[in-house]
Amino acid sequence: MASQYPYRPLNLPHETRILTVFGGRYNDPLMASISHMSLSEPNDKPYDALSYCWSRGVNLTRTSPMDDVITTAVVGQDESGSEISMSDALPLAEMLDHPVYGQFHLELGGVLPPGPIMIDDTRVMVGGELHRALRTMRLQDGDLRIWVDAVCIDQQNTDERSKHVRVMSEIYAGAETVRVWLGEDSGSYVMPFLNTIYLMTDIVIDIGAPDEMDSLAGALHDVQGRFLRHPRSRELDWDMIAEFFNRSWWHRTWVMQEIAYARQAMLYAGRNAFGWDFFVPVIRVLKSFKLDSLMNGHWGWKAVSIMSNLRDEQQLALDDASYEPCDVLEVLEEMRGFQSTLPVDKIYGVLNLTDHKDKIVVDYNKPPEKVFTELAVSFLEAGTLEILSHCVTISDNKPSNLDLPSWVPDWTRPGYVEPFCIRQLEANACGTSHDEAIYRISPDQKVLHIKGRVLDRIAIIDTVRQIPPPGAARYDRGWKGKSEEFPANASASVQERNDMYKNLDETDTRRSVTSIANIALKPAAEVTVAEHQAQLESLARTFMCNRTRENELPSGEFAKGLELLIALCEDDGEESLRSLVREQVKHQVNCLNAMTLGEGLAYAERLEEGYWMVQGSFSKWCYNRRFFVTEKGRYGWGVEAVQPGDIVAVLYGGDYPFVLREDGIETGKYRIMGDGYLNGFMDGEGMAKEFADGHQEFTIV
Known part of the structure; x- marks a missing residue:
């Protein structure tokens, strides 16, 4: 005993x-x-x-209790080719070393006794x-x-x-x-994984030894091309890679x-053993040159990068005491x-x-609620509202296991979106006149009273965009397709799933961009050319959060770039970017006589630059964000759960606006939905006198 x-x-x-x-x-x-x-x-x-x-x-679902009686039957041949036939019924705990069921149980995520x-x-x-x-x-x-x-x-x-x-x-x-x-080695996946790592390493060495990679950093597409054209790249067993990282x-x-x-x-x-440095270096090369697109969204694959970066951080700390x-x-x-x-x-x-x-x-x-709340309070007491940007409400209908106020992040739940502060979007919504937080916390640490200003109220949201995107589920074990275009298929390979979800993601993007354009832009017949251009520019700035990927203010033909993106999405991918640009240049040169041929070629280059500028910013800043239009016609982005009726506010001392929702239980109280973007109000514009009437103390529960 x-x-x-x-x-x-x-x-x-x-x-x-x-x-x-x-x-x-x-x-x-x-x-x-x-x-x-x-x-x-x-x-x-x-x-x-x-x-x-x-x-x-x-990493999978529940399994049977150990005292469940399992009935099993085996029909086949042994190693000598003789036919075998056997059956049994034993408690699960006694079946784990069964020649067939034992491995099957482990592969399905079974718990060992x-x-x-x-x-x-x-x-x-x-x-x-x-x-x-x-x-x-x-x-x-x-x-x-x-x-x-x-x-x-x-x-x-x-x-x-x-x-x-x-x-x-x-x-x-x-x-x-x-x-x-x-x-345990369930399903004999380890040796195929190791062989794939060996092959990956050989291919990386063939296309350019690791010590040469730094010099190729500016030739990303060249390295990708050499990798994909390598005669053995199709032999890589990405299924075994995915299986390995699903542990x-x-x-x-x-x-x-x-x-x-x-x-x-x-x-x-x-009983297979291998060192960390056997497989991590080649994986880092693959990630550096974006050669791992088939593994995008795989949590285990992501974990390797996080662990490697943390190991680097610890080494730097050892080498430099001031780090x-x-x-x-x-x-x-x-x-x-x-x-x-x-x-x-x-x-x-x-x-x-x-x-x-x-x-x-x-x-x-201490209960977890107290631990989480004390961390949030410590940041507020340090004079920063950054902690509030990590408060994200999601509408997945799964109640949290923790009883936390909305101003305390629940670190046990995914948010689907990274806060703007983590993505490092440059903003200063409070300007310099209200850059200090004015707040108080109730004695029981349940309520945050904080001053700020109401800027606007959400009137319309785009509900077409799927958040999280379809591709986020591509590596779920026991995957079930959510779309009518693709039936449920748990046995699909990594390549097949990637192709399926790539199509789903592209379709979702086209539909959501088209939906946003229909919501935000009035029909051309209802507005003047100048009004249409003003709307288009405002929407383009919103699509970019008014920043390029390099955090610079947009310039050039970015509004035309958005127009091209909308046209491509409305055509459902039938036309190419190059053909759309060619049509616009042809119209300017031949129909309007507004440009010479040389000027037209330069204009074409600017149009393409504008398109990629919008596309790049949109993918960086707006990933998994919900588009909205306010009652006053302003454009913005919120977290997945925002709804019409939510208010957009600036809390004094914060760099970004917040979307707040009136609490359905107690009047005059609000819950934080998450951080947000409101076009034209990211650099202190909301602190002008004309918005002073929106000043109030918010009671956040």
Whole structure:
């Protein structure tokens, strides 16, 4: 019978525990011992640290309870070619080593049953993933000293758990190797993955050795062309790449710091082991030159980039003591889609990587609502409203598990959109006259009273745009197509899914751009030419958030560029940009006699530049944004959940406007929907005297 291990108290933060796993073969019982290890003095005994997922190796849906009776039948041939026929009905826990069902269960995201470890004469039950990991990693003829959170921390002692968060970075940085357990090799995907990485590396070397890539940075299309034309590029097995990065480990919050601080990392998938530096360098090259379009939207693929960047940050910090750590809000926003069992670990799990490492007291006795609220209050007290830009309301009809006011970001929920401050859109909505926040917070920290101005009210929104876009689901396991154009197809390959969703995304963009144009622009017969041009320019500035991708004010033929974009979308992709430009130039040269042929060619170049200027800004600033028109005819962008009737306001001290909604329960109170863009009001224009009547104190709940 399993027992609670009798832990001795630790002298934290100066020491931790280490697990010594005694040698043995894979199927031998696990035998181990726990001892204390100093963190404040040099350690002459090297140790490793384990990084793994407590629950399951595959990132998928629920599985059957372990006591469910499973009926299975196998008909086929054995290795010698003889026919076999067998059937059985056993509890799931006893079926996991079945020659057929065991692997099938793992591939579908099954949870492994707990297993025993004899630690210093105490029989301790640990999770199935940990049990398999230790059986796989232990040495046959020697001892393995390894730090394992589930065993080396007294999980029943919340004070000890809280204090351990502070020293996690030291523990993982001090380990000789961080051993990453990805789970069992379900479905034999590991070797195809490794072979694909080998092939990717060969192709990258063939088209230009990695040390030559820097010199090719200005020749992006050239590198892409050489990659796609390589005779072996079609042999790349992107399905196995996607399968590999669908392991749960790539989707967890805690593993970010565990890999960021690792001196070296070794990954295990079943009994296959390979180093971090085996596959990450080639992936970084692929991403640098945008050769990984088939993996766009894959969370696991994204995780590699985040981890690599965090490892770079930690190395810079080691090399330069004055190097500033990562901004905590940037990290929290980046990690919003990643998972943690406890909501508080969305903050605690990345804390050591950020500039707030010493500003937040880790306390697992606090409810998550208090932890999240205290972080928000700390930013307001520092005189910045940046924290409010991370408040995003979504209309997915899934209630949050946390009871938070709308002015406190819920880091456990995706927002579909990055705040403008993260995308670094230049703006100063309050100008210089109202650049300080004027606020007070209720004693129970439930209500924010803050002063600002109402600028306008939303009258119309575009509902055609699909948010999140269709392509966001292309790597969901058990994917179901949402569109009538494509039936549900969970077995589609990466290439097939990419093609399907690329078509869906392009169709969605054409439809939404056409819808926005119909909403915003009056028919030509109802307005003068000058009025039409003014409308078009205002809409073009809105499509660009009045900034180029380089954050410069737009110039040149950007309004004509939008006109071309609308025309292409209305033609449903039948005409090309080049043909539309040619028609406009031909009209200017031949019909109006307004230009010489040489001037026409220069005009064509400016038109194309204008088109790409609008297209580039639109994709950067307006991704997953909802277009709206206000009661006074102004254009803008909000988050996905904005509705007619919502107000657009400037809160004093903020760089961006906010969309607020009157609370349906209590009159005179508002909820933050998210940050927004209102054309013509991003540089302090709303602080003019003519808008003074909109001044008020908002009660945000």
